Amino acid sequence: MSAVRCDKITRIYAEGGGVRDFTCDIAKGEFFALLGPSGCGKTTTLRIIAGLERPDSGKLYFEDTDVTDWPPERRNAAMVFQSYALFPHMNVFENVAFGLRAQKEPKATIGPRVHEALELVQLDSLAKRRVTELSGGQQQRVALARALAVQPNIVLLDEPLSNLDAELRYATRKQLAELQDRLGFTAIYVTHDQEEAIELADRVAVLKDGKCHQIGSPSEILDSPATDFVESFLARQRSAT
Numbered sequence: 001m002s003a004v005r006c007d008k009i010t011r012i013y014a015e016g017g018g019v020r021d022f023t024c025d026i027a028k029g030e031f032f033a034l035l036g037p038s039g040c041g042k043t044t045t046l047r048i049i050a051g052l053e054r055p056d057s058g059k060l061y062f063e064d065t066d067v068t069d070w071p072p073e074r075r076n077a078a079m080v081f082q083s084y085a086l087f088p089h090m091n092v093f094e095n096v097a098f099g100l101r102a103q104k105e106p107k108a109t110i111g112p113r114v115h116e117a118l119e120l121v122q123l124d125s126l127a128k129r130r131v132t133e134l135s136g137g138q139q140q141r142v143a144l145a146r147a148l149a150v151q152p153n154i155v156l157l158d159e160p161l162s163n164l165d166a167e168l169r170y171a172t173r174k175q176l177a178e179l180q181d182r183l184g185f186t187a188i189y190v191t192h193d194q195e196e197a198i199e200l201a202d203r204v205a206v207l208k209d210g211k212c213h214q215i216g217s218p219s220e221i222l223d224s225p226a227t228d229f230v231e232s233f234l235a236r237q238r239s240a241t
């Protein structure tokens with residue numbers, strides 16, 4: 001049984017962009033990457049899986065249940081946005097507690113759950129700090145803690161490291177891989193960075209102009225690219241390894 005199945009998911013905006021006929025099966029506990037250049041439809045696909053966007057056609061299944069029409073809060077999927085989308089007027093604790101309060105978690109368990117999530121990202125000592133007083137890397141980890149606090153089955157990450165400098169990006173990438181391994185959630189990770197996808201993912205879907213060109217393990221897409229586009233997009237990575 002797959003954690004997430006997209007069956008010919010299509011969403012085309014008035015201007016013509018979007019995603020077309022996207023089909024994939026993502027296993028429980030898998031780290032799955034959506035890779036492709038800017039504008040190829042990665043965020044659109046992720047937002048459809050989160051329930052923030054409705055497909056024009058196609059079906060979405062979580063563990064064989066059709067969730068296409070389910071609202072986001074029913075899906076037990078948490079999203080980490082590229083911009084972090086933290087609440088600037090709240091401190092770290094309140095930001096992480098937000099999802100728990102929204103799902104009406106009993107008051108007595110909110111505190112422990114927030115601290116547990118903050119410990120996962122090594123930020124518990126900064127719980128009372130305003131998020132505007134944190135570095136970019138720390139803000140990114142608060143956003144991750146906020147997602148993890150609700151103990152989601154699925155974590156959706158939209159270019160979560162792209163606002164960090166190269167060194168921090170690399171370190172945070174490793175931490176994320178360790179966390180996913182330890183906690184066992186299914187991760188769907190959007191990136192335009194082929195190195196990131198290849199390093200992190202069990203399998204990668206390569207997209208261009210709303211179309212999926214190939215789904216495969218990092219070695220499959222590197223060694224046997226299905227199209228000229230996949231080959232050229234990964235060429236830089238292949239020459240670097």
Ligand SMILES: Nc1ncnc2c1ncn2[C@@H]1O[C@H](COP(=O)(O)OP(=O)(O)O)[C@@H](O)[C@H]1O
Pocket residue numbers: 013014015016017018019036037038039040041042043044045
């Ligand atoms: N809300 C929207 N309204 C109109 N066009 C959109 C909207 N969101 C995305 N698009 C268009 O759909 C295409 C895919 O966008 P997106 O999924 O954000 O790509 P990516 O995340 O891969 O950069 C782009 O051409 C983009 O301009």
Ligand SMILES: [Mg+2]
Pocket residue numbers: 042043044158
């Ligand atoms: Mg995007």
